[in-house]
Amino acid sequence: MRILHTSDWHIGRTFHGVDLLADQEFALSAIAEIVAVEKVDVVVVAGDVYDRSIPGADAVLACNRGLERIRAAGAVIVATPGNHDSAARLGAGAAFAAAGGLHLRTRVDELAEPVLLADGSGTVAFYGLPFLEPDVARRALGVPEARSHVEILTAAMARVREDLAGRPAGTRSVVLAHAFVVGGEASESERSISAGGVETVPASVFGGVDYVALGHLHTPQTLGERIRYSGSPLPYSFGERSHRKAVWVVDLDADGAVAVRRMDLPAVRGLSQVIGTLDELLADPQFADAENDYVSAVLTDERRPVDPMRRLKERFPFAVHMEWRRPGGNPELRYSERVRGRSDGEVTRSFLSDVRGEPTAAELRLVEQALAQAVSEKETAR
Structure with missing residues (x-):
């Protein structure tokens, strides 16, 4: 049987406020194409189908179109919810969906x-x-004393192995799970799943099955020949800009042996970080390759530029994030040490310099007038 291992679609997710539905549909179409070309029998989705427990209507429609393309390409689909999904909502109509x-x-x-x-x-x-x-699952699994993910997944896998042991000899097995397994490398776009106890679990918890399709971590990773993360089909943070997204094609033979191949997914749009003064970013040819990417810009101007994002978008229409890093940074002193022995005017001038650049003479006169008025009002109140 040929299986395609995917996870962490996060349909409906935005990227620094930018709607990603078109990018996500492109990625799902690429998965459907792999299904057709590789003659995949089963596609598994190991959690986080949606990005929210209550996905928007557009996200639901986009997801449905993706599922329909995969099904039309010839594969059966098996999916389970992650920590972003609502299990109840994702599972609504499951009996009818199974028929299709x-x-x-x-x-x-x-x-x-x-x-x-x-x-x-x-x-x-x-x-x-x-x-x-853990707080929700321990009673359903009959382990009310369990507090950690290790205890909960140990109980869950005990049930799986018990069921598998009662099936005819030669029955092969695949487990889909959404968890943080020891040895996996996290990126900045995953939401913690530590609520209710220690979140990491050892790979040994999943022993006794032929293949474990993991979800939650967004980078393709191999923890063992039979236990892997597929990662997300798109990058969801600038920390993932060097990642190449992929899926695993798993051939499961008659004896339960696995042969696994990595299939890279096409990049929908690149991610770039550009650093320099605003004028440099707008004019320097070295940044030309980033013009059609999602861009995170770090401005190094001495003074904070006026309306920088609007100007950045003139060259980088997909700029989504900007920060200003003043050259040399700021002295790393405690606030009390920085203001000790300084006048109100000096403290105010330093504050203005830190947040928006060196104030002009006219601005300083306005500050002095405001401070003088505040002092006068305080004296009058006495």
């Missing part, structure tokens, strides 16, 4: 009830472990 080839495994009390799919060599059991928040 979309299997949504969202309920804790059903995690040991696999999706059974057959190929020429027999049956493969797909177990979908929804994101298991």
Whole structure:
């Protein structure tokens, strides 16, 4: 059986306020094309199908179109929720969806009830472990004393192995799970899943199955031949600008052995960080390659420029983030030390310099007048 391992679609996510739905649909179309070319039998989505527990209508429509393309390309789909999804909402209508080839495994009390799919060599059991928040899942799993993700996932996998042991000899197995497994490398766009206890779990928790399709971390990673993260189909932070997004094509043979290939996804739009004065960024040819990327600009002007983002967009129409770093930075002193022995006027002038550049003489006169008036009003009140 040929399986395509994906995760962390985060449909509906924005990037510094920019709508990514068109980019996400492009990425899902690329996945559907891989399904068709590689003749994939099953696509698994290991959590975070949506970016929010209550996705917007446009996000739901975009996701549905992506699922339809994948299904039309010839693959059955098995998906489970992550920490961003609402399990109840994602699983609504699951029985009807299954009839059309979309299997949504969202309920804790059903995690040991696999999706059974057959190929020429027999049956493969797909177990979908929804994101298991310890405070919520421990009673459903019969371990009320559990507080950590390790304890919860240990209990969940015990149920999976018990079910698998009762199935006919030769039944192969795949587990989908959304978790932070020891050895995985996080990036800045993942939301912590530590609520309710220690979040990391050892890979050994997932022993006894043929392949573990992990979600939550956004970079493709191999923790072992049989346990991997596929990562997200798009970069969702500038910290991921050097990442190449991908999916795993997993061939599961009759004996449960796996052969895994990485398939890179096309980059929808690049991410670039540019650093320099505003005039340099607008004119220097070295930044030409970033003109069609999502851009994070670091301005190094001595004074904060006026309306810098509008001007940046003249050259970089997809600029989404800007910060001003004054050359040399600011003295790393405690505030009390910085103002000790200084007059009100000096403190105010320093503040203005820190936040917007050296004030003009006219601005300083206005500050002096305001301070004088404040002192006068205070004396009058006495």
